[in-house]
Amino acid sequence: MKPTATLLLHCPDQKGIISELTKFITDNQGNILYLDQYVDKQDGMFFMRIEWELTTFIIPRDKILEYIKTLYTQRYNMECSLYFNDIRPRMAIFVSKMSHCLYDLLARYKAGEWEVDIPCIISNHEDLRYVAEQFNIPYYVWSINKDHSNKYEVEQAEAELLKKERITFIVLARYMQIISDDMVKAYPNHIINIHHSFLPAFIGARPYHQAWERGVKIIGATSHYVTAELDAGPIIEQDVVRISHKDTPESLVRKGRDLEKIVLSRAVTKHIERKILTYHNKTIIFN
Amino acid sequence: MKPTATLLLHCPDQKGIISELTKFITDNQGNILYLDQYVDKQDGMFFMRIEWELTTFIIPRDKILEYIKTLYTQRYNMECSLYFNDIRPRMAIFVSKMSHCLYDLLARYKAGEWEVDIPCIISNHEDLRYVAEQFNIPYYVWSINKDHSNKYEVEQAEAELLKKERITFIVLARYMQIISDDMVKAYPNHIINIHHSFLPAFIGARPYHQAWERGVKIIGATSHYVTAELDAGPIIEQDVVRISHKDTPESLVRKGRDLEKIVLSRAVTKHIERKILTYHNKTIIFN
Amino acid sequence: MKPTATLLLHCPDQKGIISELTKFITDNQGNILYLDQYVDKQDGMFFMRIEWELTTFIIPRDKILEYIKTLYTQRYNMECSLYFNDIRPRMAIFVSKMSHCLYDLLARYKAGEWEVDIPCIISNHEDLRYVAEQFNIPYYVWSINKDHSNKYEVEQAEAELLKKERITFIVLARYMQIISDDMVKAYPNHIINIHHSFLPAFIGARPYHQAWERGVKIIGATSHYVTAELDAGPIIEQDVVRISHKDTPESLVRKGRDLEKIVLSRAVTKHIERKILTYHNKTIIFN
Amino acid sequence: MKPTATLLLHCPDQKGIISELTKFITDNQGNILYLDQYVDKQDGMFFMRIEWELTTFIIPRDKILEYIKTLYTQRYNMECSLYFNDIRPRMAIFVSKMSHCLYDLLARYKAGEWEVDIPCIISNHEDLRYVAEQFNIPYYVWSINKDHSNKYEVEQAEAELLKKERITFIVLARYMQIISDDMVKAYPNHIINIHHSFLPAFIGARPYHQAWERGVKIIGATSHYVTAELDAGPIIEQDVVRISHKDTPESLVRKGRDLEKIVLSRAVTKHIERKILTYHNKTIIFN
Structure with missing residues (x-):
């Protein structure tokens, strides 16, 4: 190289x-x-x-x-x-309980698909520690109390870890928690989220259930940079899959998983290759 | 047969x-x-x-x-x-100024793709009379005044024509006007509209401009049965096409036209073949 | 359940x-x-x-x-x-050197997506032993000599292992070797292969290079049951992705990997769910 | 402009x-x-x-x-x-018996989508004269005898017409006849054909029947420049549609028609916009 x-x-x-x-x-x-x-x-x-x-x-x-x-x-x-090109970006992954996006990211990393370092995985649950261990990557868990009393401490701890590990960008691999404004400000257009709908349809919680309720014939997934407004940041990549009346909310979740991981990984690839420019809440994606 | x-x-x-x-x-x-x-x-x-x-x-x-x-x-x-199967449905087409959906419907009709009769085309503008004449189909124009003073008369005249022609279902082929509640009630789940977005994203006016503004990477079109609520009826068919940051609102309109006509015609095909059941604002579409 | x-x-x-x-x-x-x-x-x-x-x-x-x-x-x-439904199929995976399909299969298995057991992974190379070890699945390597002098012994050993492990179906996860006729006969319509082209285009070796050479605008992947004739068995699932003149054989390989793993896993899902019937070298796939 | x-x-x-x-x-x-x-x-x-x-x-x-x-x-x-941009290309359309591509081309032309002139439609059958008449475009019929005795005269007559009308490129809109080598030489990379398969799969006659026979799960259409070798010229555009075991050869023909007309018209658009470069039997297509 x-x-x-x-x-x-x-x-x-x-x-x-x-x-x-x-x-x-x-x-x-x-x-x-x-x-x-x-x-x-x-x-x-x-x-x-x-x-x-x-x-x-x-x-x-x-x-x-x-x-x-x-x-x-x-x-x-x-x-x-x-x-x-010889200074590799350093990526932190945030996860909650679902493993499909995490596995997809780590399998690519391990196979050498990306010029990237992944020094840490951060979660609000213990559930996926075994995946991190399979890949020998440090796994950190910080849970925010129900009364949010430790919210500030958690965010401080996370920010410190990101700093210590010289993280250059963050990937939310189905992380089911809102990112603090401070973190968004610290990583402007450098936090990639995967939303499990074809945005701007079905913003917010349980989009597959919303999609099923509405009776759409196609579902989608959207990767985007995180901004202060929920699910409203610059869109990096979207893809869709055809469904039918035979699908249930559960089968949408199942079909959606494949979309989510591919759409997220495509966005991460483009980010690592420095092929994304953002302007006025949109992205320019070079080939 | x-x-x-x-x-x-x-x-x-x-x-x-x-x-x-x-x-x-x-x-x-x-x-x-x-x-x-x-x-x-x-x-x-x-x-x-x-x-x-x-x-x-x-x-x-x-x-x-x-x-x-x-x-x-x-x-x-x-x-x-x-x-x-030997009693053919009778279809009325409503249009405004854009010809692409109308041409697509009439070309299929003329080629004998469908077991259907099309006794009339109804419009609020003279613009597409030449298309109707090319295909020898009566073309009726009723315009609603700006002050809506003749709204009732127009709707009455349209209803009478539909009755006289024993119309069994209606296709809105980019008809840029709201259908009256009475007509919706007279043809429950028998009025097919094409909306030029991937519903429920971008309901209402100028969806391609909305899509461009939001910076989506895929646009869509949706055919659905018309109900009292705007763009909220049972979805029959959707399809999408990939776009990029290079697209302008104008190029979206251009790319969208192909989607619209194909998605509308697929819905009309299913309707003519009696392969659609509606229930709770959703469709069951049989193969 | x-x-x-x-x-x-x-x-x-x-x-x-x-x-x-x-x-x-x-x-x-x-x-x-x-x-x-x-x-x-x-x-x-x-x-x-x-x-x-x-x-x-x-x-x-x-x-x-x-x-x-x-x-x-x-x-x-x-x-x-x-x-x-309470008697789980038992699946053997054959691999060579590429990890993407293997990781995708094992991640689904580990996440409990499938009602299946995977008692062994078989390869002609040591390369992917580390993946098997990450998932704690026994990994067996048998290499056929260049002069094919041990071909019979290898096939015997594999057949014995499959028998011992009561394997009910086999998945070739980018296994770059021809399966023996005896094994095909022992598992009729129970060996699933992934071919990295849109069959029947580009049968045989290096399909991405063939596709690039021909200048196609879309590439595909095909999962099928293995029969005696190369890449000619009943097709289970296919999918495609759009490419352009900017793609190189290398970028096709990269884009193709995502297709391959998804198309293979969809076929495995349908097989595990017993939703595939084969007849006259074709498949009937139920929803 | x-x-x-x-x-x-x-x-x-x-x-x-x-x-x-x-x-x-x-x-x-x-x-x-x-x-x-x-x-x-x-x-x-x-x-x-x-x-x-x-x-x-x-x-x-x-x-x-x-x-x-x-x-x-x-x-x-x-x-x-x-x-x-103010010198419009002049396009001749060749057709046989199927109207869908012809209607699609003429509807776009009539709606002013393209900066192009269409001075003539040429056919080996009378069947589509009514379409040409609907759009007021001269329609010429030359049939080659079964014994090919008038082949040379027909080709001469066609060549003269093309010359007289100063035709700059030719579109074969499901023209079911081989173009003569002389015409290919006279219009190098300026004759656009639509082949009703995902080339290079199913070259030659009855590709939908071939596709059905093989049991593929996706069918396609390919627009390409015509060269001396059948269905082997530079590919301009391809697209596909998903099918299932429920499809018959007849339903493939029906679904394929929509693909064919869209894929052909996309190629014609790119050609008219001068966004295609050909090199080594491939195309570079600019956005």
Whole structure:
């Protein structure tokens, strides 16, 4: 694996941006491996993902962001972030009682599908400790009391662990609890949730029962970044499966499990590959 | 085409119903061509569609319903309807300005895909008269004034036409107007609408714009029977298509058109084939 | 879980079969929980799956099959099999080097999704022993020499293990080796394979490379029962995913993995639930 | 609609191409509306589609191609084609006896969905003349004798008509006859066919019957450019629909019709929008 840099950026659309940025990389001996861009005509915004090889790149890697900021940020009113492929993101998984998403994530991790580290699994229940143990990953349990008296302490403890483990993003793998506002603020567009419905249909609790009640002919699952508002953050990926009148709420739960784990893992893949840009509560997902 | 009878029924689930009904048909020399049944365990309800050849059937066709009612209706607390395949349903189409669903319906009709008659097309605009003329079908226009002063007259005129033409069911092929309560009552579960979203997401106006605003990754279309509550009737069929951040509200409209016409025509097919049972605001759709 | 019996049968289509069989069960105090039937008009064949509660059933369970055979088998020229829901099928998994299907099967097993026992995993490579160990399932490795000199011994050893463990069906979870004719004969329509293409397209080796070479826009996966002819057995389930010109053979492999595991697990589910009938190299799959 | 130019090109991948071309357009006061590019790493080929507004563009439109060729073609070993959005492609439709694809194409044309002209419909049968007449499009019938004695004359007559009508591309809307090699040569990658299977499965005649025979669980349709080899040209678009054991060859034909018309029309849309590049018997389809 050769070292590469990946630049994600967005700014108001102007003539010459692509030309200028590709010239900057090419002139400095960077070999562009990937370029994808998108213009939102409605908002007049320009989005780009560009990845290039660092081996022959003239600018040292710890100076690249500085150069880009100096040369372009102010001029184009640009927001950007820079990633290196040899610095692996560190992912924390939150779970409650259902194992299907957790197993799917860990099986991919163990098989080496992802360039990611998973230093910890956090839960409000003991139920899935055996899964964590099967994969030799530390499992932490903090339960919030019914009267919420220890809510603050729990959130503090979780925040500390995330900090200590240098977690860069969080995956809620059917974690049946609301994430605190502080955590959402600490990880803006870096907490991925899986909701077991085709959002915005069936927000909130028991979406399969809601779907069955309404008599829909297709059910879905939605992975999205978590924001302050419940199930309303930027959607990363959705998928659906056909059902019929023969399905019961229980069979919807069963069919939905396969959707949930695949849709969640697709979102995690895109996040790890730094192919997601967020803007105005939507995502731009590059191929 | 040999003459057949089709019985659609539902009743509380009890032992022996299938056995009894199939025996009734078999004993009277009816050859069963099709039997499908479904038990809703939650509600304890039994649903069945059974079709048999009439050629050798002992009971004369105008007596069949009487016999079934006498023998089974009260005993099983059964609701049922009986259809003959040589009595074609008569369908009225309501349209506004968009032609894609109308063309799709008429092309199928003209190609002989359906055992149906289409004696009239009704609209609130002149726009699609040329389509009706291409297919030689009478086209009626009634516009409701802005102040709604002629609303009652229009509805009366439409109702009369439907009666005169012995219309058995109505298809709203992107008809952008609310159907009157009286018409809904006159055609309970016999008015099919196409809504251009994956219901219950994006009820009401401009669903593609709502979808684009929310940033969904999949859009849908839903055909359903019309009830008093907007976009809340029993769902017959849904389908979806994948979209991306590159789509605009305009491209959603474009992609959605293909969905709408196919989803609407699938519902019309099932209705014409008498393969839909409705119960508690849901549909049972037999194969 | 109340004890139930499930009868799967097929015979030439004749009047009165359903009526007779449902009457037989009802008369003997069996409560029918499930009935699905299908008539193949082309071949004039009748297929049925019927499940009923045993608690109140008058005929003792070890006599049921005898009664059915005596009363109906010869008369209707019927082939049938009878299963009890409290006798769990015993499944052997064959694997080579790829873990995704194996993990998916074991995660479902461990989560209690299936009424099945998995007493052994068999491989031609050591690679996946760690997965078997994570789930505490005995892992057996037999490699066939390059000169095939030990082929007979290996097949004998495998056959003995299957016998010793009273294996009722086999799942090939990306097992990259041809199954011997003897094993196919010993488990007719009881060996489930996953082929990583939309069969019958791209039979044989490296189907993703074949698909990429041909420039298809959709790839698929197919689960089927193994017969003597390669990739030609009765198809149980297929699914597909959309691809584009941007995909490489490697990305097809990656996208295909998700398809493969889901399509294989759906087939295994249907098999465990005894909802598959095979006839003339095709499957009838009941809901 | 403002006038735009669209450049489609491919060449061996080299540093700086995008940068150079976007700079060329920007420096000459062209406002880039659309840029999409793709690099085939395996073959080391670069593909691009770029569209820009002509209103302020300094180079006159009849000189643009000359400039691009002089400046870049030889240097980059580039193949390219240039289109203007105000010069509409001219499409000929070939049909036999089935109307569904033809109706779908004409309904879109009539509704103004496409920037295209359709000056003629050509057939080997009289059957669909009424459809052409409904839409006021000249309909030409040439039948080849059973002994093929008039084959050459027919092909000559067709070729003359295509020339006279300045046809730029051909759509085979379920045209059940082999296209002559001369016509394929005259319209390389400009004849679009719809094949009623998921290619490369079920090449040739009666694919639905082949699919039913094989017992597949999903059927498909494929639109592709016609080449000398039957059903083997570059695939433009495919789609599928789920079927079951309950389907007959007849119901496959019925379900397939909806697929065919949608898949064909999607391909025609992409072709009209000049979003298809072909290379090595594959297509690059831009969004």
